[in-house]
Amino acid sequence: MPTSPIRRLTPYADQAKLDGKKVYHLNIGQPDIATPEGMINAIKNIDFDVWAYTASEGTLAYREKLTEYYNKLGYNITPEDILVTLGGSEAITIAMQTCVNEGDEIIIPEPFYANYNAFARMSDVLVKPILSYIDNGFALPPIEEFEKLITEKTKAIFICSPNNPTGYLYSREEIEKLKELCLKHNLFLFSDEAYREFCYDGQAFTSPMHMEGLDQHVVIMDTVSKRYSACGARLGCIVTKNKEVIQSALKYAQARLSPGMVEQIAGCAAVDTPDSYFEEVIQEYTVRRDTLVSRLNGIDGVFCPNPGGAFYVVARLPVDDADDFCQWILESFDYNGTTVMIAPGSGFYSSPGYGKDEVRMAYVLNTDDLNSAMDCLTAALKAYPGRTN
């Protein structure tokens, strides 16, 4: 009988001690969910003599299994549309290097995953942020705002849905608006879909890959990290029907020779993960999200939208400087010997001065721990000297 995937496990995601305090880690996106047993068994049953290079684009076997996975989602692709990468990070870097020339620009709704900045810098690409707002749950900014930013240097719009850090899930209508924008200005639409599986309240996931007539524009960056709670596998991919992009991306992939052989074997097994695994995981995350959002909105002066996906929320706190607050609660506060580690919002904004009263929390702990963490946060916000209202 398969074990439940809902277990709290690794030391890295676990509560560490800080000066003797028990610390609830809401700051990182390392889920405590167990990796599917099929993946682990694929590793345990592995049989090879030489741990050899695979083809730079990934093994045909793995690309065929991925094709099966994506076509169940309605992407209608072939194995030739996939380039296997060393994690989602490499997928993003290679996509930028392939599609955007040095000094050209990509537009990214902010707040966004802070490492996009690092990947852009490494690729000599300029990020043009476009603000989304907590008051409407970080919905897609109006298309007119995108158009104001578009210049002849703009080469791509970059989205992440469900979003890290906001958890916002773009609707089909929003994706359709982006489609029209990319067609009108001949832009790539980069889509980071690391959190695709994590959609709640029965909402459907819509990918730019579901849009007709956009095949030459869409570049998906993906990873097994969150889908199968396999962050340490470093196994991702680029998916695009644009042949020129995939051929050019292959040249970058050839320079680093090969993705991991063992990971691709485990990745084949991962595609056969039973639906029951995801049902159980999504049920668990839904309960956690509901717990966290309800507790946060129950704290005087706190506002937290109810996100449709991923496992993050961005909340507004009654503080003047969330960077200071996050440091203070960790280092100078405790509630019955516990404290909370959370990520300041400013790190997710590229525009200076934004996110100063916001924080990101990952609900990668069980509900008991989330409740304890919220007890601590409630007390902390009462005691914090920099409280604003």
Added chain:
Amino acid sequence: MPTSPIRRLTPYADQAKLDGKKVYHLNIGQPDIATPEGMINAIKNIDFDVWAYTASEGTLAYREKLTEYYNKLGYNITPEDILVTLGGSEAITIAMQTCVNEGDEIIIPEPFYANYNAFARMSDVLVKPILSYIDNGFALPPIEEFEKLITEKTKAIFICSPNNPTGYLYSREEIEKLKELCLKHNLFLFSDEAYREFCYDGQAFTSPMHMEGLDQHVVIMDTVSKRYSACGARLGCIVTKNKEVIQSALKYAQARLSPGMVEQIAGCAAVDTPDSYFEEVIQEYTVRRDTLVSRLNGIDGVFCPNPGGAFYVVARLPVDDADDFCQWILESFDYNGTTVMIAPGSGFYSSPGYGKDEVRMAYVLNTDDLNSAMDCLTAALKAYPGRTN
């Protein structure tokens, strides 16, 4: 009883068919040697619930085992001097990005591993090649030649010993000359030591890490790929005692989050590989090298130096255009239904026009196959229309 590591195995390194011909693959550095059983068993016996991120610099456990390995070689390092990377490729890229500013220069003796150019381009670093010559076996070029190339933009000398593609093993005297040069001009000394274990005829391996007074200059790029015949593991590292370099390199590593978790567990086991494994492998490679070099020099008009390490040779052929010859032998020639795939020398030179009559061969096949491949090459050079003497 452990199985012999000398086996011919994966389809990728194996002889493929080309138009019905049996092809001897001497073109790629994928050894046919078996990965140590300890590494494979570490994978089979793996036990975890969450395939989690590790620390960006690598697990302490793996860095401690690597420290044990390096200190047996006399490097005198600590785990803090190591940054674990996703393969040797990432080690090279991060070292370049960390140590060399945009538009600055590194000097690399050529012929050199062609992907250095790709890593340099990705890092906005300029490669200044310095010629080494087949007639003296590709020994270190005279230091005066280096000095002619050094400008205020020069930030590093980059060596690979034992060398890919030439197999040349730098002597202690040559490393000492490089030490003086780097001290005099305050340059980094990058040392790609992927082939460290493969030194023949009882010759000792000398690393820049063995030089006194050079600690702040030396940056080692390493990988388990060749050492343990584990090319598909994508597990490498940077080793340097320069704290500023390791701290700056960590920032690049943090952007891509984590090296592979499973690989680091296997890497710990790899350090305990018994000496007998390497003794057997080195004995096998020595026989292969002797076979290949002797057969090559026995062909009329061919010259091949006898390299001290790695598993490559660069040979001079009596042809006007080795690119053309390599394509011709593969596509338009066969000897009793067999042919040979070899790499043209020009791809390993950055200076235009060099290496036109040279080829690189990897002796990653057993001696019977090497002999058959040389029978084929002998016949091909007799039949080739572009033969020059």
